[in-house]
Amino acid sequence: MTTTGVTLRLLDRADKEILKLPRTVKGAFFDFQHKFRTNPHTTGLKLQQLKGDHRLWSARVNDEYRALLLRLADDDWLIVSVKHRKDVYNRLSYGVNQVTGGIEYVDLEVVEDSVLGRLPGATAQPQPTPEPRPSAPLPELLFTAWSDRQLTELGVAEPLLPVIRTLTTEDQLLGLVEYAPQLTGEVLIALFDGASYEDVLDQVTRPVAATEPVDPDDLAAAAERPATVVTTTDEDLRGALESGDFGRWKSFLHPTQAKLVERRYSGPARVGGGPGTGKTVVALHRVRHLVRQLSPGHDKPVLLTTFNKNLAADLRSRLLELGGDELLSRVEVSHVDQLALRVVREAEPGNGKQAIDDGQAVREWRALLDELGEDTWDPEFLHEEWTQVILGQAVGSRTDYFRARRAGRGKSIGRAERAEIWQLAERFTQRLDRLGRQTWDQIAERAARLEMGREQRIQNIARQREEAGGLDNIHLQDGSGGWLRHRYRHIVVDEAQDLRPAHWKMLRAMAPRTSDDLFLVGDTHQRIYKNQVTLGSLGVNIRGRSAKLTLSYRTTRQILRSALGVLGETTYDDLDGGTETLAGYRSVLNGGLPAGHAFPDWDAEREGVAALITGWDADTDTAVPHEQIAVCVPTNQMATEMGYTLKLHGIDAVEIRSDGPNGSTGVHIGTMFRFKGLEYQRMIIAGVTDGLVPRADVSRLRDVEPTRYRHEIQRARSLLFVAATRARDSVDVFWHGRPSPFLDSSWVETEHGGR
Numbered sequence: 001m002t003t004t005g006v007t008l009r010l011l012d013r014a015d016k017e018i019l020k021l022p023r024t025v026k027g028a029f030f031d032f033q034h035k036f037r038t039n040p041h042t043t044g045l046k047l048q049q050l051k052g053d054h055r056l057w058s059a060r061v062n063d064e065y066r067a068l069l070l071r072l073a074d075d076d077w078l079i080v081s082v083k084h085r086k087d088v089y090n091r092l093s094y095g096v097n098q099v100t101g102g103i104e105y106v107d108l109e110v111v112e113d114s115v116l117g118r119l120p121g122a123t124a125q126p127q128p129t130p131e132p133r134p135s136a137p138l139p140e141l142l143f144t145a146w147s148d149r150q151l152t153e154l155g156v157a158e159p160l161l162p163v164i165r166t167l168t169t170e171d172q173l174l175g176l177v178e179y180a181p182q183l184t185g186e187v188l189i190a191l192f193d194g195a196s197y198e199d200v201l202d203q204v205t206r207p208v209a210a211t212e213p214v215d216p217d218d219l220a221a222a223a224e225r226p227a228t229v230v231t232t233t234d235e236d237l238r239g240a241l242e243s244g245d246f247g248r249w250k251s252f253l254h255p256t257q258a259k260l261v262e263r264r265y266s267g268p269a270r271v272g273g274g275p276g277t278g279k280t281v282v283a284l285h286r287v288r289h290l291v292r293q294l295s296p297g298h299d300k301p302v303l304l305t306t307f308n309k310n311l312a313a314d315l316r317s318r319l320l321e322l323g324g325d326e327l328l329s330r331v332e333v334s335h336v337d338q339l340a341l342r343v344v345r346e347a348e349p350g351n352g353k354q355a356i357d358d359g360q361a362v363r364e365w366r367a368l369l370d371e372l373g374e375d376t377w378d379p380e381f382l383h384e385e386w387t388q389v390i391l392g393q394a395v396g397s398r399t400d401y402f403r404a405r406r407a408g409r410g411k412s413i414g415r416a417e418r419a420e421i422w423q424l425a426e427r428f429t430q431r432l433d434r435l436g437r438q439t440w441d442q443i444a445e446r447a448a449r450l451e452m453g454r455e456q457r458i459q460n461i462a463r464q465r466e467e468a469g470g471l472d473n474i475h476l477q478d479g480s481g482g483w484l485r486h487r488y489r490h491i492v493v494d495e496a497q498d499l500r501p502a503h504w505k506m507l508r509a510m511a512p513r514t515s516d517d518l519f520l521v522g523d524t525h526q527r528i529y530k531n532q533v534t535l536g537s538l539g540v541n542i543r544g545r546s547a548k549l550t551l552s553y554r555t556t557r558q559i560l561r562s563a564l565g566v567l568g569e570t571t572y573d574d575l576d577g578g579t580e581t582l583a584g585y586r587s588v589l590n591g592g593l594p595a596g597h598a599f600p601d602w603d604a605e606r607e608g609v610a611a612l613i614t615g616w617d618a619d620t621d622t623a624v625p626h627e628q629i630a631v632c633v634p635t636n637q638m639a640t641e642m643g644y645t646l647k648l649h650g651i652d653a654v655e656i657r658s659d660g661p662n663g664s665t666g667v668h669i670g671t672m673f674r675f676k677g678l679e680y681q682r683m684i685i686a687g688v689t690d691g692l693v694p695r696a697d698v699s700r701l702r703d704v705e706p707t708r709y710r711h712e713i714q715r716a717r718s719l720l721f722v723a724a725t726r727a728r729d730s731v732d733v734f735w736h737g738r739p740s741p742f743l744d745s746s747w748v749e750t751e752h753g754g755r
Contacts, residue, residue, distance in 0.1 A: 008077050010231050011229070014080055018082050044060065073220045096217075100225065102226075106159055114176065115176050155183040173189070266515050268541060269518070269545040270520050270547070272522065272524075273523060273550060275526060283493075285322070306335055314660065336444075339506075340446075343447040344450065362383050365380075376420075386441075394502075394505075448503075451506045487510045498522075504538040522575070528715065534575070552585065554679055554725070555589065593746075601737070612684065613626075614649060627667075630678070631667060632683070633671060646667060646669075681729045683732070693719075694716035
């Protein structure tokens with residue numbers, strides 16, 4: 001008899017277990033889950049209850065391996081593990097967590113073996129422990145400060161308490177966390193890292209706690225809660241397993257992430273968090289959630305935007321992976337400058353000016369000052385004053401500039417100096433007009449004015465309609481057609497910390513001011529441009545609608561500690577006038593220590609990088625595809641030179657450009673700016689030398705412009721922090737001469753290389 005309507009789910013921990021199985025077993029598992037959905041009682045599957053447990057069943061995957069399943073209801077099954085047949089009768093524990101209401105599964109024998117295997121000198125099998133000498137102090141237990149009741153209130157799985165009580169080292173703890181339920185691992189890591197019981201309860205446990213009473217016997221209800229992270233479709237399952245950890249984001253969301261994705265917000269909302277916490281994943285799933293709420297149609301009422309072309313291309317690719325053409329057909333994906341340029345060109349079809357970047361603009365400022373014989377002002381200072389104050393605040397006259405606020409600009413200037421700057425700014429814009437050029441800041445400011453003007457007309461029509469008792473004024477709308485509608489219903493912004501003030505004014509005007517209008521994700525610790533904004537002053541009010549992700553899914557604990565040291569004691573803003581910290585930012589991933597490599601000069605350093613990659617390739621057990629290795633450097637010239645050296649050693653290299661990798665095979669090479677938003681298994685950061693990181697010309701600002709100096713140092717720290725946290729497995733930092741002052745002892749003490 002064929003059974004129809006069978007639901008087969010996969011618990012998120014089980015997919016990691018399956019990834020470690022031999023390839024032939026993974027292939028057999030794909031066949032198994034398809035057969036099971038067709039008819040779980042097929043003779044070849046050998047579906048049977050485990051002795052002594054009416055809910056836990058086993059089924060045959062192949063001759064050697066069995067799937068362990070919980071029967072949630074008649075035709076509803078949950079795969080909790082895939083084991084060798086000899087391990088099916090291990091001491092297995094499953095149940096419903098009383099805090100989250102989610103299903104949890106633990107193989108106690110595997111956990112205990114992992115912990116015991118990390119005792120000094122221990123093997124994989126438990127060994128008799130000799131009696132300690134009277135004079136030898138007993139190792140300190142890690143969790144004696146918290147009672148069993150406190151740990152279970154925080155969400156720790158009760159069956160693991162006896163093992164937890166034996167832990168004495170971080171290595172043992174990480175061995176337990178590898179196999180423990182997700183919340184248990186997060187709670188224990190947070191406590192170990194120094195968080196208080198109250199902080200863990202507030203930041204880790206409460207965000208995933210069930211909102212209704214939990215019935216420990218109702219597995220079917222537990223399977224539907226966000227805390228039970230599962231996948232159900234063949235496509236999602238295959239994607240997660242074939243792509244490994246890189247593909248899990250499509251199928252598995254942390255309960256905290258899922259709540260942020262599906263929540264209804266009364267206005268603009270912001271999600272923050274450190275690198276690797278899944279902010280971009282939340283943004284992509286948020287887009288899919290919003291599209292699913294739309295009425296059928298062929299328009300694109302959802303905008304997904306970010307600050308550069310490279311990231312926009314990556315977002316488009318990942319959105320296609322997540323939902324295919326059907327999802328992409330309802331979403332406009334564009335980087336924000338391109339969006340602004342399109343707005344300006346629609347309104348001004350004859351505007352054929354060439355767009356220039358900040359570097360080119362500073363050169364034009366320098367040329368102007370040279371022509372005028374003016375040596376009082378620094379061209380970079382003038383450019384920032386023009387972009388951040390005059391254009392950023394839409395200052396339209398000299399009188400308005402006299403009144404403009406200059407918070408955060410540092411250098412104080414009087415009325416006479418403002419008059420000089422205003423005159424220079426006018427001459428600069430005239431110069432650009434004469435050359436047929438415009439900066440991206442000018443484009444953004446013009447686009448903001450156009451969109452704000454259209455929003456005002458839309459509001460006027462709405463007011464006229466209301467005054468007329470709901471009737472349209474055809475004279476008011478005559479000739480405007482579709483322009484008198486907002487461009488988008490929902491806007492989602494990735495890497496929000498790097499957008500200009502004018503960008504925010506433009507985006508705010510592009511969507512109606514209603515529920516679920518703007519959703520932005522970003523982290524000011526990763527700000528790599530000079531755009532510091534206060535969103536509330538720009539009409540984007542996120543107060544009361546901000547959340548923070550704290551768990552890194554990418555970076556190991558060892559890399560994270562060293563990367564956080566790069567930031568130093570610098571204070572960062574929260575995009576809305578307050579301060580932002582990475583307090584509680586943590587990882588449950590374990591790996592090797594970051595390594596430092598010192599060399600006498602740049603030539604030797606490049607040779608050292610080539611030797612390291614060659615060594616990785618020679619170790620067949622740990623070798624990774626070259627596309628999962630990145631080398632980032634401070635300058636474009638250094639990137640070119642590094643690529644040439646690697647080629648001499650037979651290592652293909654691919655340059656990361658503004659629109660992504662320039663090729664499909666080879667080690668990825670580029671400046672630190674190019675790696676924003678990307679991730680790799682192995683990360684090499686070269687040229688981390690004092691005078692390059694930070695640049696030598698930054699130090700001259702220390703005494704003459706201390707505020708600007710602090711901003712430049714903060715930006716340089718953020719850039720190195722971003723580079724270090726692109727890594728999943730390893731980070732190697734290279735320098736020649738004196739290392740960057742941003743590198744603390746955790747990097748320098750591991751140093752080896754060619755002194």
